[in-house]
Amino acid sequence: MNTIRALFTVSVGKKIVMGLTGLFLCLFLLVHLSGNLLLFKHDGGAAFNEYSAFMSTSWVIRIMEFVLLFGFAFHIVEGVVLTIQNRRARPHRYALNDASSNSDWTSRTMFVTGSIVFVFLVVHLNTFFVRHRFLHVQETMYDSVVHAFQRGWNGWYWAFYVVAMVLLAFHLHHGFQSAFQSLGLNHKRYTPLIKKLGLLFAIIVPAGFASMPIYFHFQQFVK
């Protein structure tokens, strides 16, 4: 069978695509978080603005934007396809099913947590990426961040971010270690380590992102 077609049509192939794109998106989260940490530099946003200007002009980043777009697209489309197929595989459901005694709930709610993260992604892109890249608003990226987190949506925009990051944490808790299994990387010695690393990743990365809306929202009250 054609290798590329198998990756998108065969059950095991789809797992591999989900795993690969998932790990790629994890890598993106790390890069995105490390850049955004410049927000915490006490220089009135100078470093952050310079960083965001670089991100919107560098041709390397422009190419990576497309790679990222495909990464998201494949991960999301495959996720939806898998969910539909998996529901069809059991047309008659159990009257009584005690799933909590044989599996972790974060592993059973990937579609729900993923969907909410997707809604967040659309809102997030609309607030920052679309306004700056396509609508060319006349304010610095730093000012956009501060305004959004302080007063956006009548002062509740920041809270939406925090909730979305909690759901991202649940998604990553299953997704990170699951990706390795899907790629066939399971080993008695390393798998427990990967699971611990996955838990750390699922806590630290969303917590890092959530710290930004929390910081900027509450900063306005302590002045």
Added chain:
Amino acid sequence: MDLTLKIWRQKDAQSEGRFVTYQVTDISPDMSFLEMLDVLNEDLIRKGEDPVAFDHDCREGICGACGLYINGRAHGPLKGTTTCQLHMRHFRDGDTIVVEPWRAGPFPVIKDLVVDRSALDRILRAGGYISVNTGSAPEANSIPVPKEAADEAFDAATCIGCGACVAACKNASAMLFVAAKVSHLSLLPQGQVEKRQRVLRMVAQMDEEGFGNCTNTYACEAECPKEISVSHIARMNREYLAALLTSGK
């Protein structure tokens, strides 16, 4: 023990099924779950009613024929146990027990608690074998097998094909079953020749039967009466990727 049973009754594959409530009394805690159902059936036969159909054969946990979804768990609440080895002492007097057949699209109900699991046989037929000439057994020492590989292959080979992995999986995926067979044969020297085409064919048949996709919830491993590890699924994924990249078509 006196128990209330809510059992799925379904006349045949075409009919609509429904739960019927039965009372059983004077059940010994030392009876197996299937013996308890035997008591119920004798009672039903005496009353001139249709007994509850359920699959069973060896009743010593090694054949894979039995399999009931008991109180929301495949083979009931115990770990590493088939329904026939589940004893009534694990329930309490006065309990209500819900009994359902395995539920999966590729496992249609034949009658009551009996499902058609021949989809698993068709997957085996697609590649779960080695092509060897018949004759007397070869000299054992002529094919060296590392101890670790033999142990790992044997762990996979303990699969009895009961279908609990499919029944417990939220996606009705048969990956643990297929992976156990792929892993078992790919670990041994005799399985090397057909290694690549085996995994491609078995996975293709698994998909054709309509089983769901694996999302690594690991419910299969938790409910498998032989406690087969999901590390075999990872091996199948590796084997599949290798076969895909080298199949040359």
